[in-house]
Structures are given as C-alpha cells and as structure tokens.
Amino acid sequence: MKRVVVLVVMLMMVFTFALAGCAQQSTTEPSATEEVNDAAVDESTSEVPEEDTYTIGFLVPSFSNQGFVVARTAAEEVAEELGVELVCVGAQDETSIEEQIQCMEDLIARGVDAVVFSPASSTGIVDVLVKAQKAGILLVNFDSRVDADTAEAAGLEPIPYIGANNEEGAYLSAEYLVDLIGGEGKVCIIEGLPGHYNNEVRKAGAIAAFDAAEGIELVTIQAANWGTEEAMNVLTDVLTANPDIKGVFACNDTMAWGCAAAITAMNLTGTVRLTCFDGLMDTLSYVEDGTIDATLDQRLDEQGGIGVEYAVKLLNGEDVPESTDTNVRLWTIDSIVDIFPNS
Amino acid sequence: MKKNRKTFGGTMKNILDKSGIGLALALLIVILTIASPYFLTVSNGINILMQCAISIVVAVGMTFVILTGGIDLSVGSNVALCGMIFAMFAKSESNIFLCIVLTVAVGIIIGVINGFFVARLNIPSFIVTLGMMNVGRGCTLLVIDGQSIVGLKELYRIFGNMYIGSIPVITMIAIFMLLVAWYVLRNTKAGRYIYAIGGNKEATRLSGINVKGYEMGVYIISGFLCAVASMMLVGRLNVADPNAGSGYEMDAIAATIIGGTSMAGGRGSIFGTLMGAIFMVVLKNGLNLLGVSSYIQQIVIGLVVILAVYIDTIRKKIASKA
Numbered sequence: 001m002k003r004v005v006v007l008v009v010m011l012m013m014v015f016t017f018a019l020a021g022c023a024q025q026s027t028t029e030p031s032a033t034e035e036v037n038d039a040a041v042d043e044s045t046s047e048v049p050e051e052d053t054y055t056i057g058f059l060v061p062s063f064s065n066q067g068f069v070v071a072r073t074a075a076e077e078v079a080e081e082l083g084v085e086l087v088c089v090g091a092q093d094e095t096s097i098e099e100q101i102q103c104m105e106d107l108i109a110r111g112v113d114a115v116v117f118s119p120a121s122s123t124g125i126v127d128v129l130v131k132a133q134k135a136g137i138l139l140v141n142f143d144s145r146v147d148a149d150t151a152e153a154a155g156l157e158p159i160p161y162i163g164a165n166n167e168e169g170a171y172l173s174a175e176y177l178v179d180l181i182g183g184e185g186k187v188c189i190i191e192g193l194p195g196h197y198n199n200e201v202r203k204a205g206a207i208a209a210f211d212a213a214e215g216i217e218l219v220t221i222q223a224a225n226w227g228t229e230e231a232m233n234v235l236t237d238v239l240t241a242n243p244d245i246k247g248v249f250a251c252n253d254t255m256a257w258g259c260a261a262a263i264t265a266m267n268l269t270g271t272v273r274l275t276c277f278d279g280l281m282d283t284l285s286y287v288e289d290g291t292i293d294a295t296l297d298q299r300l301d302e303q304g305g306i307g308v309e310y311a312v313k314l315l316n317g318e319d320v321p322e323s324t325d326t327n328v329r330l331w332t333i334d335s336i337v338d339i340f341p342n343s
Numbered sequence: 344m345k346k347n348r349k350t351f352g353g354t355m356k357n358i359l360d361k362s363g364i365g366l367a368l369a370l371l372i373v374i375l376t377i378a379s380p381y382f383l384t385v386s387n388g389i390n391i392l393m394q395c396a397i398s399i400v401v402a403v404g405m406t407f408v409i410l411t412g413g414i415d416l417s418v419g420s421n422v423a424l425c426g427m428i429f430a431m432f433a434k435s436e437s438n439i440f441l442c443i444v445l446t447v448a449v450g451i452i453i454g455v456i457n458g459f460f461v462a463r464l465n466i467p468s469f470i471v472t473l474g475m476m477n478v479g480r481g482c483t484l485l486v487i488d489g490q491s492i493v494g495l496k497e498l499y500r501i502f503g504n505m506y507i508g509s510i511p512v513i514t515m516i517a518i519f520m521l522l523v524a525w526y527v528l529r530n531t532k533a534g535r536y537i538y539a540i541g542g543n544k545e546a547t548r549l550s551g552i553n554v555k556g557y558e559m560g561v562y563i564i565s566g567f568l569c570a571v572a573s574m575m576l577v578g579r580l581n582v583a584d585p586n587a588g589s590g591y592e593m594d595a596i597a598a599t600i601i602g603g604t605s606m607a608g609g610r611g612s613i614f615g616t617l618m619g620a621i622f623m624v625v626l627k628n629g630l631n632l633l634g635v636s637s638y639i640q641q642i643v644i645g646l647v648v649i650l651a652v653y654i655d656t657i658r659k660k661i662a663s664k665a
Contacts, residue, residue: 006466064489064585092484093586223637228491228584229576230637236390237631241381254584257493261581265393265504266386282493 054084054114056311057107057137058304061120062094065226065254066280068118071142071304075116078308086308087112095193095225097124104128108135113315116307118143122197123150130154138314142303144198160314162306162324164298166198169328170205170251170277173296175212176330177247177275180293184215185246188238190259192226192251199251202277206249219245224255231258232265239266246272253278253295260291279331284340287331297339299326364602364618371622375629382632389509391621391628393579396517398594398620400572402602403524404565405595406616410528411558412541412608413461413468415565417453418595420479422588425450425573427483430492430583447570453479454566458559476592483585492583502578513575520568525613537561541608593648598623601651623647 058075060068072088079086091099100120119125141161189206192199210218219242224231250256256276263272279297286292310320375382401418408415429446436442460471505512528534536557539547548554577583602619604611630640
C-alpha cells in the first residue's frame with residue numbers, strides 16, 4: 001500500500017514538473033485546420049472551420065514580465081476584432097530559451113497557422129523557427145530581433161519585425177538622465193542579461209548618450225539579469241564602491257524597481273537619479289513619487305497589436321513591411337500628466 | 344552505546360571547526376579590506392548586516408533540517424510564495440498582523456507538507472523538497488498570473504528601512520531567531536533529539552523517541568523561517584517578485600556546511616551557520632565591490648561550496664578514525 005502511495009506521489013511530482021515548465025493560457029479552443037501530430041483528435045464531426053478562423057500563436061519569453069502582458073492584452077483585442085483565435089504561450093523563466101523552444105514546439109504540434117513571437121534568445125530561437133517555417137507556419141517577430149547572421153546561416157526566410165528602436169529609446173532615456181544631473185558627473189549602467197539583443201542595444205544607446213556628454217563619466221556596467229532583487233543587491237554594492245555616482249541607467253523597469261529600493265535604502269533619493277527602459281504600468285507610481293525619474297515606453301501594446309495584424313495580413317497573402325518602428329515616448333514626471341490624464 | 348557527541352572531545356572538535364570558519368572569515372575580511380577601500384566602512388557594514396539578515400534566517404532553518412540528515416531544497420520557492428501572499432494581502436488588508444499571520448501560516452503549511460512526506464511516508468527529503476520547490480514555484484506564478492506586486496510603501500518602512508540605532512530591524516529579527524534556535528539546540532531535549540536523529544535515526548527510534556514528530560518539526564521550522572525571510576525580502580525590495588528566492592537553497596546549504604554542519608546530520612551548530620552565512624554574504628559583497636562580473640561570482644561561490652563539502656568529508660574521515 002505504501003509503495004502505491006509513494007508511486008502516486010512520484011507521478012504527481014513528475015506531472016507537476018512538466019506542467020510548471022510551460023505555462024499556457026489559451027483564450028479559446030483552437031480549431032486548427034492542420035493537425036500535424038494530433039491523431040487522437042477527430043474534428044470531422046464538428047462544423048467545417050471557416051476560411052477566416054486562423055489560429056495564431058502568441059509566444060513570449062515569460063508573462064511574469066508585465067511588458068509581455070501588455071503586449072498580450074493588445075494582441076487579444078486585435079485578434080477579437082479580426083476574428084482570429086489567439087493561443088498565448090510563455091515559459092516560466094524569461095531568460096530560458098530551452099523552455100521557450102519547448103513552447104514553440106508545442107505550438108507547431110498544435111498546428112497553428114502563424115506565430116507572433118519575442119525570443120528569449122536572439123540566436124537560440126533560430127533552429128525552432130526554421131522548424132516552424134518548414135511546417136508551413138508564418139512568423140512575425142516583435143520586441144527583440146532575431147539575430148540576422150544566425151538566421152541567414154540557418155537558411156531562415158525573412159521574418160517581418162515590429163519593435164521599438166531600443167537603441168534610440170535607451171539613448172533618449174539616458175540623455176534625460178544626463179540633463180537631470182546637469183550634464184556632469186559619474187554614472188553607471190545596470191544591464192540585464194548580457195548577450196541578449198535588446199540588452200546589448202539598450203546598453204549601446206545609453207553608452208552613446210553618455211559619450212555625447214562631455215562632463216559625464218561612465219564608471220561601471222554591472223549585470224543584474226533582469227532581476228529585481230539582484231539589481232538591488234548589485235546597485236547597493238556599486239554605490240558603496242562608488243559613492244560619487246550621480247546617475248543610474250537600468251536596462252529595464254523590473255531592475256529599476258530594485259535599483260530604486262537600493263537608492264531609497266541608502267537615503268540617496270534625489271541625490272542619485274535613475275532612469276530606465278520599458279514603460280511598465282507599475283513604474284508609473286515610482287515616476288509619480290520621484291524614486292524613478294523616467295522610463296522609456298516602448299509601446300509593447302502597439303507591438304502586440306500590430307504583430308497580430310501583420311500575421312493575419314500574411315495569412316491572407318498580403319505583404320507587410322519588413323521592419324516597423326513603434327512610437328516610443330518617455331514617461332517623466334512632466335509627461336505622464338499628458339499621457340495619463342486620469343491618474 | 345553510541346558516544347554522545349556532546350562530550351569534551353566532541354565540543355573541542357566543534358570549537359576547532361568553528362574557529363576554522365572564523366579564521367577563514369577573518370582572512371577574507373583582511374583580504375577585502377586591502378583590496379577595496381570601501382569594504383571596511385560604516386555604510387558597507389550596515390549593507391552587509393542588511394543582506395545577512397535574510398540569509399541567516401533561511402540558513403538557520405536549513406541547519407535544523409540538515410542536522411536530522413535531511414535537506415530542504417524548497418526554501419527558495421517558499422520564500423517567493425510567502426512573499427507573494429504577504430504582498431497580496433498587504434495591498435488589500437490594512438491589518439498588518441493579519442497579513443503576517445497568514446504568511447506565516449503558508450510557510451508552516453509548506454513545512455507540514457514537506458515533513459509529512461519525509462517523516463511519515465519516508466520518501467527521501469531530497470526528492471520531496473525538490474518536488475515542493477517546483478510546486479511552490481508553480482503556485483507563486485499562479486497566485487496572480489506571474490506578475491510582480493509593486494508599491495507596498497507602508498510595509499517597506501516597517502521592515503525594510505527601520506533601524507534601531509544604526510542596526511537594521513531585520514538584522515535584529517534575524518539575530519533573535521538565531522538565538523532562539525541556538526538555545527533550543529543547545530539546551531533543550533528537543534535539540535538533543537534532533538542531533539540524535541541525525542546521528543543515528545534507528546537507534547534514536549528504538550530508544551522510544553518520537554522520531555517522526557521531530558523530523559516533521561524541523562521542516563515546519565524551516566517553512567516558518569522562510570515565511571519570516573519572505574517578509575523581510577518584500578519589505579526591503581518593496582516588490583514581491585515571483586522569481587524571488589532563486590538560489591536561496593544553494594546559499595543556505597553552503598552557509599550551513601561551511602559553518603561546520605555535516606551533510607549526514609548529527610553534528611553542527613547554529614553559531615557555525617552564522618559564521619557560514621556571514622562568510623557567504625561578505626564574499627558576495629566583496630566580489631561586488633571589486634566589480635567582479637556576476638558570472639565569475641557564480642563560479643567562485645560554487646567552488647567555495649564544493650570546497651566546504653570536501654573539507655566536511657575529510658573532517659568526517661578524521662572523526663571516524665578518532
């Protein structure tokens with residue numbers, strides 16, 4: 001009896017393991033016209049699916065990053081307008097490309113018509129994209145670009161891209177920081193996941209902004225892997241080792257929250273200024289009370305919505321532009337009054 | 344009759360172990376003071392005290408578990424889950440004591456589940472707590488769809504930033520927990536039994552001691568302390584992050600083993616764990632101050648843990664020959 005209990009418990013744990021790996025939220029049941037591996041499902045008794053009922057996969061690194069939730073909401077709205085089914089999938093760990101590849105393979109197995117995606121790794125995603133294209137799935141890339149060299153080497157067909165010009169946006173955010181500290185002084189950068197495309201271009205944009213200002217000295221760049229707690233610990237130590245730093249640029253909002261906690265804990269709010277990149281709704285309260293001075297809204301809502309729009313266009317045989325930039329804007333204590341008139 | 348580990352010889356060994364880690368810590372402090380002018384400053388000192396608090400609390404819980412010969416890999420996800428619950432209730436409920444009670448309850452429940460599978464069903468603690476680690480992580484993400492909870496101002500002031508004199512409140516809470524744990528392990532029957540279970544579970548059981556009860560107990564203690572640590576973390580961070588607590592189990596195990604507790608159970612001390620926890624925090628802090636990349640840091644910390652366990656193995660060999 002005890003052995004049976006132990007066995008059941010083990011099976012439950014393995015099952016939970018598998019479930020926890022890939023969190024899946026579907027808006028409605030897919031009625032895909034191509035069932036690649038799913039022999040068990042027999043849809044022939046239900047009504048013949050209409051030509052227009054496309055099933056589109058929406059794949060992100062992880063929905064625990066609010067930015068992707070914003071993108072999803074906009075994507076769902078557009079999907080409803082256009083009368084398509086949306087299957088939203090994200091892994092648990094936003095830095096894990098292995099988990100995201102599994103999610104993509106699940107989408108391929110489900111036989112979706114198209115996938116709108118943001119990769120967790122610009123290079124690591126390429127192989128599974130090739131698989132998807134071979135299965136006849138159309139692709140639209142948003143937020144973080146697929147690495148062009150890896151894509152070419154793997155023989156990937158061109159994929160349309162919508163995103164914010166991360167480099168330009170980071171430049172704007174860092175430039176604002178430079179202005180806040182009077183164009184002079186020491187600054188540092190807290191970067192996310194080194195090697196990640198968005199991380200590298202945002203860093204480059206910030207470095208460019210700092211280079212352009214004569215009186216600014218970039219003291220150090222430390223990585224916090226997009227983590228809030230990690231950013232807090234790293235910045236606390238950076239500020240201890242460099243007490244004369246006046247400005248901090250964080251490569252995303254979730255890290256900036258940790259940086260803000262560090263600055264507040266050391267009683268340096270107002271003395272050390274902080275700007276970041278992403279434009280998450282939760283950052284608004286930080287901007288309002290001055291613990292974060294500015295964040296760059298990269299319009300992930302636009303990206304999600306246009307992504308789905310493009311996917312449908314492609315499925316209908318229309319052309320879409322190869323690359324589209326969203327209209328980024330800076331949220332500062334002044335500008336949020338206009339952007340959010342109700343708060 | 345098995346030699347009681349609390350004989351003079353055993354105590355001497357313990358002291359040597361403790362001074363071993365104490366010496367290592369002193370050496371580390373000297374090296375870092377030379378390497379970085381910012382290390383031995385008041386502000387960095389306070390920084391270290393703050394960072395220690397959470398590590399110490401989790402490591403104390405881990406010590407109890409390891410002393411019985413078990414291990415608790417679920418501490419990281421426990422901290423994350425309790426933190427989520429805490430922040431969730433804090434946003435809607437103004438009675439902070441209720442929030443604390445609920446959070447502690449969640450921690451204890453996780454401990455009970457761990458303890459039940461290990462003590463009652465005799466499933467190896469490694470497997471149980473590994474499974475619970477995933478269950479905990481999954482629940483944390485389920486709680487509010489994997490989002491962070493931001494903007495907990497009032498709590499932040501209470502836990503995160505309050506000082507008494509120049510000592511952070513959370514550090515005092517950690518020291519308090521530590522002292523209680525030290526007293527229990529040193530001077531109570533329960534403490535002696537916990538050591539005994541780790542030393543020789545079967546013999547202890549045959550002596551008529553309720554082994555299952557105490558085994559369950561240590562996991563509950565660990566769960567409780569994770570809940571406490573989670574409130575400290577959320578207080579400091581002002582954010583409840585669903586991905587919080589990752590790697591906590593590594594740090595807690597490292598602190599416990601470096602501090603002289605044996606993986607096999609039955610020997611070790613809370614004081615050693617304190618030294619071990621401080622050692623780990625100072626090491627990380629020093630590497631950060633020196634601007635060492637976080638990847639190299641991970642390598643260094645991993646090597647230190649391996650070294651510590653290796654030394655522990657040698658210690659055991661010497662002890663069994665003595």
